[in-house]
Amino acid sequence: MIQVIQAQNITLAYLKQKFALHKSEDEQFFREWFDYIPEISELEKQYLDRVKNNYLNVLENAPLLEEAVKMVVLSPLLDLAGFYGHPFYIATEESVEISEEIIIDDEDNSEETQEIIKGKIDVLVLQDKLWLLIIESKRSSFSLAKAIPQALTYMLANPQPDHPIYSLVMNGEDFQFMKLIKQDKPMYALSDRFTLYRRENELYKVVNILKKLGKVLI
Known part of the structure; x- marks a missing residue:
């Protein structure tokens, strides 16, 4: 029997149970988001001030849908981080499928069930065929707590398990980075959460972190 599950419906509890995923509490595991972060220029700061103001101005009229968040906020961030140029390239709506076989035993018979998780990555940054950064963008009213399990699911689908994979989840006003390493038991960690609703x-x-990850990944 085959059961199809949409990635957007996956929970952290499911990932822990099915894939033995666990969260690292070691600060050294994910130093990339805070250690030796490069500075950005004054011109870049002015541009980002405009991006912030554009988002808040548009949000005054109505909550932004996912495509508007990508256009108003995500696209400028990818541009400034250098992910539109060599050696990177961008894939969008990349299909992902993970299969998990489960054997259910009872007194009378043994039944094998195959669970297939399907989804589409919003934005995938690659170098050659190497997955580098997964970005999951949501509408402005969407909680990042719901986006994190979905992004982790895509990270588990990384076809190069020997390499760490990074992710950014965002909804236009809140942003959080993740790192995952697939070992005997896959392990992940989260950065602090950043928001546009602070004075700075x-x-x-x-x-800064996107640029740092770009350097690390190269």
């Missing part, structure tokens, strides 16, 4: 423009930090 935290898009500066988001772009």
